[in-house]
Structure formats: structure tokens, C-alpha cells
Amino acid sequence: MRIILAQPRGFCAGVVRAVDIVERALEKYRTPVYVRHEIVHNRRVVETLEAKGARFVEDLEEVPPGAVTIFSAHGVSRTVEAEAVARGLPVLDATCPLVSKVHTEGRRYVAQGRALILIGHAGHPEVEGTLGQIPGEVHLVASVAAVAALPIPPDRPVAFVTQTTLSVDDTRGIIEALKARFTDLVGPDTRDICYATQNRQTAVRELAQRVDLLLVVGAANSSNSNRLREIGSEQGVPCYLIPDAAALRPDWLRGAETIGITAGASAPESLVQEVIAALGRLGPVEVSALPGIVEDVSFKLPAALVEPEASAAS
Incomplete structure (x- = not known):
């Protein structure tokens, strides 16, 4: 295998x-x-x-x-x-x-007098937080159809921001619909879309072309993990979202010579290794990784948790 x-x-x-x-x-x-x-x-x-x-x-x-x-x-x-x-x-x-950046951008657009459109999924904690961070007129949309139903005149100054667990690919159709409907529309550069979401979705599309079965390691309530599973299925390969190795079903493996594994942005690598070990108990395995983007992004911790540098005095 x-x-x-x-x-x-x-x-x-x-x-x-x-x-x-x-x-x-x-x-x-x-x-x-x-x-x-x-x-x-x-x-x-x-x-x-x-x-x-x-x-x-x-x-x-x-x-x-x-x-x-x-x-x-x-x-x-x-x-x-x-x-x-x-x-x-x-x-x-x-x-x-990156979520805080969305909050800042949204407040800036509203301060300019624009109606704000948040592209995202109702009920997601990030969306709830963003809606609660931005005062003024904010509309939530999750589909092209929802754009058509917006109660906003076409000549009203409008801006949009997006949930970070949505990629450029996820939002492209909605943004095009917004551009077609509103004459004065602004929004963040595509470079502001969460890099991690986009990178993982791009990688899973490539992986799906090379395997007979795709496993996505992640939680059922993880938006980005669910989207990875959807993308795998859209590529025409059997794709399953599993929280850990215990959820692996041997019948999925029948006839599968090559198995692809990815993991959502909130899933630790230890879970991936446990899935590999579980597959190894079913028979010999050969493990390799696709070449891809090596992420080197890091974010600072709050000042209260950063230890002061040791004194240079001897």
C-alpha cells in the first residue's frame, strides 16, 4: 500500500x-x-x-x-x-x-460609510465573533443566491470581508456576483485571504489526482477540514473525514492501492502519524509526501507570556 x-x-x-x-x-x-x-x-x-x-x-x-x-x-x-x-x-x-485583521478591515470599511458584506457561514464561531466586532450595517452571505437577495441598492457604497477558513477558490463566485451587482465595491486583496486555507486546499486538489482514496484528518466541527473533504469528493475520489485512527474503516481500503492523507489546520501531526500506523498494521506501507509549499509563517505571542530576555550582565 x-x-x-x-x-x-x-x-x-x-x-x-x-x-x-x-x-x-x-x-x-x-x-x-x-x-x-x-x-x-x-x-x-x-x-x-x-x-x-x-x-x-x-x-x-x-x-x-x-x-x-x-x-x-x-x-x-x-x-x-x-x-x-x-x-x-x-x-x-x-x-x-488573520481573524483580527478581518475585524480591523471591517471596521475601517464601515467607518467609510459603506455597507459591509461578510462572506461566511452562519453560526461559525469566527463569523459570530466578526459580526460582534463590527458596528454598523453588516450582511452575512454564504452563496451567490444570497447576493441576489441582499436588500442593498446597487449604487450603495459596499465593501466585503471573508471568513478566514474560506479560500480564494471558495469565495471567487460570490465576489464576482458582488462585483456584478454593485457599482461601488471594495474588498481586501486576495493576498489577505488566509494563506493556510488556500495552501491546504491547493495541496488536496493535487493529491486527489494521484490516489485511489483520500483521508482527511480533522474534526467534524472544523470548517476547513470539512471543506478539504468536500474538495476531495469534488475531484471524484472517495474521500472521508476522520477525527483519528479509530474511525478508519478497513472496507474503505478495498481496491485502494494508493491512499492520500491530509489534515485540517487544527489537526495535530500526531493524528496523521497514528492513521499511518493503523494502516501499517493492515499490511506493508510505503510513505511519501508530495512536494509543496513549506510554510514559514509565525505569529507573536501576547507580551504577558513572553519571558524577558536574560540580563547580559555577568
């Missing part, structure tokens, strides 16, 4: 930063720290951090007075931020910097 790994796959810089924030906070404060919502959408990551002392909550009312509180990588609304301030909670913000 041949196994081909996508490149890149797994953790992106925003996820690495978010997980590092929780781990360093646990080391620094030596007490339970509270994380609003799953830090990233992956059960293994959450369980590992819980074992180290992290407590995950959906409402700040569950956080004891004075407890260190971390906002997840998806970001939160201004209402949540204000509640933390009102309760005097010491906060560490693990919001992905």
Missing part, C-alpha cells in the same frame, strides 16, 4: 500560536486557566490541554472571579470582551491575527 501525504497539512501558524498561549499560560500561572470555546476545533487538542489543567467553557459566567481567561483562535465579539472587563477577568487573546 502506498501512502502519499499532502504538503502542507495540519497546524497553521494561528493554531500553533493559540495552543502555545494555553500551554504557556498553564506553565506561568500554575492554576487552571479558562478558555472560552474550544481553543481550536479539534477534540484531541482540547483533551490534551484539559489534561494539563485547561478548562473549556462556552460562557464567561462559568469562569471563577479573577481566573485567567483565554479567548479562542476564532475570536469573540465586543460584548464578550466587555463582559470580561466588567468582571475583572485577566484575559489572554488567542484570536488568530
Whole structure:
């Protein structure tokens, strides 16, 4: 059996930063720290951090007075931020910097007097946070059909921003529909679209052309992992989203000589290796990786978690 790994796959810089924030906070404060919502959408990551002392909550009312509180990588609304301030909670913000950039861009467009259109999925934590970060007129759309239904005159100044777990390919049709409908439309450069989302989707398209079966390692509630599975299926290859090796079904492998594996941006590499090991227990495997983009992006940690440089004095 041949196994081909996508490149890149797994953790992106925003996820690495978010997980590092929780781990360093646990080391620094030596007490339970509270994380609003799953830090990233992956059960293994959450369980590992819980074992180290992290407590995950959906409402700040569950956080004891004075407890260190971390906002997840998806970001939160201004209402949540204000509640933390009102309760005097010491906060560490693990919001992905690319998500924060969307918040900033959205506020800038609204300040210019434009109606803002957010391209994204209703109910996703990132979208909920973004809607709660931008005052003024904001409309959420997830399809070309939704663009046609927008209650905005065609000559109204309009701007758009996008959910970061959507790629250039995901948003292209909607953006073209916006351009066709509105005479005064502005939006971020395509270079501002999340690099990790685009890179993983491009890699999975290439991988799907070379394999008989495609496995996407990721959580069922992970937007970017689900999209990778959809793309694999769109390429005409059997494609399954699995949270871990335990979900692997041997009947999927019948007749498959070459198996492709990728992982969503919130899935750790350890899960990929466990899937490879599980396949290896079924018979000999040969593992290789496609050539692809090597990501070297990194984001700074909050100042409160960065150790001051050691004194140079001897």
C-alpha cells in the first residue's frame, strides 16, 4: 500500500500560536486557566490541554472571579470582551491575527460609510465573533443566491470581508456576483485571504489526482477540514473525514492501492502519524509526501507570556 501525504497539512501558524498561549499560560500561572470555546476545533487538542489543567467553557459566567481567561483562535465579539472587563477577568487573546485583521478591515470599511458584506457561514464561531466586532450595517452571505437577495441598492457604497477558513477558490463566485451587482465595491486583496486555507486546499486538489482514496484528518466541527473533504469528493475520489485512527474503516481500503492523507489546520501531526500506523498494521506501507509549499509563517505571542530576555550582565 502506498501512502502519499499532502504538503502542507495540519497546524497553521494561528493554531500553533493559540495552543502555545494555553500551554504557556498553564506553565506561568500554575492554576487552571479558562478558555472560552474550544481553543481550536479539534477534540484531541482540547483533551490534551484539559489534561494539563485547561478548562473549556462556552460562557464567561462559568469562569471563577479573577481566573485567567483565554479567548479562542476564532475570536469573540465586543460584548464578550466587555463582559470580561466588567468582571475583572485577566484575559489572554488567542484570536488568530488573520481573524483580527478581518475585524480591523471591517471596521475601517464601515467607518467609510459603506455597507459591509461578510462572506461566511452562519453560526461559525469566527463569523459570530466578526459580526460582534463590527458596528454598523453588516450582511452575512454564504452563496451567490444570497447576493441576489441582499436588500442593498446597487449604487450603495459596499465593501466585503471573508471568513478566514474560506479560500480564494471558495469565495471567487460570490465576489464576482458582488462585483456584478454593485457599482461601488471594495474588498481586501486576495493576498489577505488566509494563506493556510488556500495552501491546504491547493495541496488536496493535487493529491486527489494521484490516489485511489483520500483521508482527511480533522474534526467534524472544523470548517476547513470539512471543506478539504468536500474538495476531495469534488475531484471524484472517495474521500472521508476522520477525527483519528479509530474511525478508519478497513472496507474503505478495498481496491485502494494508493491512499492520500491530509489534515485540517487544527489537526495535530500526531493524528496523521497514528492513521499511518493503523494502516501499517493492515499490511506493508510505503510513505511519501508530495512536494509543496513549506510554510514559514509565525505569529507573536501576547507580551504577558513572553519571558524577558536574560540580563547580559555577568
